[in-house]
Amino acid sequence: xxxxxxVREGLFDDAEGGRLLGNKCASCxxxxxxxxxxxxxxxxxxxxxxxxxxxxxxxxYTIGRMPSTxxxxxxxxxxxxxxxxxxxxxxxxxxxxxTFRIGMDMAVVIEELWQEDxxxxxxxxxxxx
Amino acid sequence: xxxxxxIGIGQSVFGKFPNRSAASxxxxxxxxxxxxxxxxxxxxxxxxxxxxxxxxxxxxxxCKEVGIRALEMINVxxxxxxxxxxxxxxxxxxxxxxxxxxxxxxxESMTTSPIAGKLIPPEKDDLDGHLGMTMPSVxxxxxxxxxxxxxxxxxxxxxxxxxxxxxxxxxxxxQYKKEFSVEEILNSRMICDPITLLMCCPNTDGAxxxxxxxxxxxRRHTTKPVKVLASTLLSGDYEYLQEDICVSPVGTKVAxxxxxMAGVDPKDIDLxxxxxxxxxxxxxxxEDLMLCEPTKGLELLRSGATKIGGRxxxxxxxxxxALGHPLSASGVRTICExxxxxxxxxxxRQTPKATVGLAQMLGGLVTGLxxxxxxxxxxxxx
Ligand SMILES: [Zn+2]
Numbered sequence: 326x327x328x329x330x331x332v333r334e335g336l337f338d339d340a341e342g343g344r345l346l347g348n349k350c351a352s353c354x355x356x357x358x359x360x361x362x363x364x365x366x367x368x369x370x371x372x373x374x375x376x377x378x379x380x381x382x383x384x385x386y387t388i389g390r391m392p393s394t395x396x397x398x399x400x401x402x403x404x405x406x407x408x409x410x411x412x413x414x415x416x417x418x419x420x421x422x423x424t425f426r427i428g429m430d431m432a433v434v435i436e437e438l439w440q441e442d443x444x445x446x447x448x449x450x451x452x453x454x
Numbered sequence: 455x456x457x458x459x460x461i462g463i464g465q466s467v468f469g470k471f472p473n474r475s476a477a478s479x480x481x482x483x484x485x486x487x488x489x490x491x492x493x494x495x496x497x498x499x500x501x502x503x504x505x506x507x508x509x510x511x512x513x514x515x516x517c518k519e520v521g522i523r524a525l526e527m528i529n530v531x532x533x534x535x536x537x538x539x540x541x542x543x544x545x546x547x548x549x550x551x552x553x554x555x556x557x558x559x560x561x562e563s564m565t566t567s568p569i570a571g572k573l574i575p576p577e578k579d580d581l582d583g584h585l586g587m588t589m590p591s592v593x594x595x596x597x598x599x600x601x602x603x604x605x606x607x608x609x610x611x612x613x614x615x616x617x618x619x620x621x622x623x624x625x626x627x628x629q630y631k632k633e634f635s636v637e638e639i640l641n642s643r644m645i646c647d648p649i650t651l652l653m654c655c656p657n658t659d660g661a662x663x664x665x666x667x668x669x670x671x672x673r674r675h676t677t678k679p680v681k682v683l684a685s686t687l688l689s690g691d692y693e694y695l696q697e698d699i700c701v702s703p704v705g706t707k708v709a710x711x712x713x714x715m716a717g718v719d720p721k722d723i724d725l726x727x728x729x730x731x732x733x734x735x736x737x738x739x740x741e742d743l744m745l746c747e748p749t750k751g752l753e754l755l756r757s758g759a760t761k762i763g764g765r766x767x768x769x770x771x772x773x774x775x776a777l778g779h780p781l782s783a784s785g786v787r788t789i790c791e792x793x794x795x796x797x798x799x800x801x802x803r804q805t806p807k808a809t810v811g812l813a814q815m816l817g818g819l820v821t822g823l824x825x826x827x828x829x830x831x832x833x834x835x836x
Contacts, residue, residue, distance in 0.1 A: 333581055359581065359821075365692035385602075385699065387594035387646040393586045402586040404595060404695055412695040414582045427602050438585070448585065 332438060332448035335360060338376075343435030345377040345449060347411060356409040380432050380454050381407040386417060386425045395439040395446075405431045405451050418452035430454040458548045459672035459679035460834065462491030462665030463790035468629040468778040471659045472565040476505060476512060480561040481519025483661035483783075487557070488520065491665055491675050495521035498665070500552075502528045502543035503559040504536030504782035507567035516559055516661075526553075534729055534817025536560060537662065537785025538687065538830030544666045545685045545832075554668045560787065561661035562780035570657065582821050590654060592825055593732035594646035596699050600734055601648070603700065606752055608648045612639035614733035615653050617761050618769050622776025624762070624803040629658055629778030639733075653733035658778030662787035680796045683716035683810070684833040690824035704829045705742035705816050712812070712831035713744070720744035723766065723833075724808040725795050727788035729816045730773040736760075740768070743814060743831075762803050770795065770803045781817075788813035789832055796836040810835045 331337075336359055337345050347358035352369035358377060363370045386403030389396060401417035403425065416438060417425065432454035437445045464486025466479045480503070488495060501522065503513030513527035532539040537560025544556035564570060580587075600606040616636055622628035634652055642652040672679035688711065690704040713720060726743060730736040740751040745766055754760060760768035771777045771791040774784060792811035794800040805811075811834050818827035 332584065361822075365822075385595035385598045387591050387598065387649075388644075389586060389588070389591055389646050390644045391590075391646075393588050393591070394584055396586050400586060402591050402595075404699075414585065414587055414695060416586050427598065 327443065327445055329445040329447050332446050337435055337449055339435065340376070341379065343433065344379055345413065345433055347375055347377050347409070348372045349375045356411050358411045358413055377411065378408045380430055381405040381413070383425060383427055383429045383431050384412060385427060388419070388423070401425065403451065416450045418450050420453070424453070455549045456551055457669045458545050458666050458682045459669055460664055460666055460682065460789070460793050461672050461675050461679060462487040462493065463793050464490055464663045465627055465787055465790060466661040468627060468658050468660035468780065470565050470657070474563070474659065476561045476563045477515040477519055479563065479659060479661040480512070480516030480559050480663070483561070483663040484516060484520045484522070484557065484559060487663040487665050493555070493665065493675065497555050498522050498525065498557045499554060500526045500544060500547050500556040501559065502530060502540035503561065504530050504532065504540040504785065505561050506531055506533065506536055506781040507562065507569065512561060513559060516561060522557070531782070532818070532828050534731065534781055535687065535785055535815040535828035535830045536782035537787065538815040538832065539785065541664055541786055541789055541832065542685045542687050542830065545682055548666055548668050554671050556666050558664045558666065558786055559661065560783035560785055562782050563659045564657040564780060565659050580819070580821050587819065589731065589819065590646040590649055592819065593735055594649045596738070597648050597734040599700050600737070604749060604752055606734070606737070608640055609636050610737065610752060610755065611648070611653050611734040612636040613755060614730065614736045615639045615775055618730060618773040618775040621762055621770050621803060622772025624801070625772045625777060628772040628776050629656060630776045649732060649734070655731045655774035655779040658780045660778060660780040660783050662783045662790050664786055664789055678797060678836060680793045680834050680836050682832060683718065683835050684712040684831065686711045686715065687828065687830040690827045692822065693824040694822050696824050699825070700738055702738065702742050702816065702824070702826050702829070704824055704826055705739065708829040708831050709743050712833050716833040718810055718833060722810050723812050725770060725792065725805040725811045726766065726768045726814065727771060727791045728769060728814040729784070730769055730775050731779060731817070733775060736768065739814065739816070743812065767805050770800065770805060785815040785830065788815065789834065792834050796834060
């Protein structure tokens, strides 16, 4: 049995099959992911946790062909725009077909990102919806 | 505020030198700058040194190589704008009247740094860095948007690299002095689609140095001092992964500040040295610097105006792409190149009748802030 640890606290939970958790400014309504400790737009300090939509649209992407800190090539990363007005940077699930295109619908998945010191590191990715 | 001049410039060799220390590379650049203006080491009153990796009293270690010691020395780190920050530090000291003569150093040993052989990540605790964000992956995502929104093609990005490698062939100090065709650049190894190896600046070890002084001192040493008309440095706002990743709000703001401070119009600029760490980036920076109308960067590139001999040569040194990019050295090195052209000493790559030149640097990644966390522009004139 291999231990699983999450990549960082407070970014997601496992409700509804896994969803991202952001926060929302009570004054101006701006939504943040990862959570902001105060509103970067109006500097309001009253921010509350909100679960984010599980689907969004691909704003841009690339396939890495050289290693990054934890990923061996090929790996895909991209920017996904969620309906809440948040842009999320995330690894993308590279499928055999590898058919990413700007504007396509994407869905969040919570799964293993990489292994480190015998542990599975769990985080979020997006895959074509 | 006093007027400030640049009287001495120097550069070390640029390339891969895993057996040379940062102090030795820095010392070579400082010795060249001292020789350039023929002032003795003891005349230096203040030193700022920039270095990104493994920095630990870099200014002191470099200066001891050339007989400069026992004076105020400040070490700075500001990602790719580190060298610009060091230059601006010295400029402020002299403009404010605190000192009359100062030394700015930028140095980097990339081959011995902890990131040697890896794609440059953000700071090590940075979440997105762990999730696969690197400098090339960011610029690759920007490139895809340039293709989507402006009709750019990978061949356009390659064209920037063709141009800057051609310029590098005219610069004896460039790391790479080799011409490449669009096809060769497109067919080089893929790094992050659509960015290929030859669209990325290489890893480079090297250093650059500049000696600044007040006008009284400058006139004693030269009949043609190069003046610093504008010195600006600004950090990015909370606009992470901003609405349009093809524009740089901080880059645009800092350009407006610089033109205003210098009292010159973008049309007055005779040459530009800028941060072309990735070929596609140069096209966007034309727009930030107002060398063309917004969204017209591609047209400017395709017209050939930014080649040596064109209306506004950009990166006549070969840029980071061909000359090389020792991170913190580049901010000083770009200023040195502008000074050479203003003096009329740039040899085969000389910009004809250059009177005003601009050196820009932009860089750094921090989750939560716009990408390009630091932007700096210096405008110089003869
Ligand atoms: Zn707010």
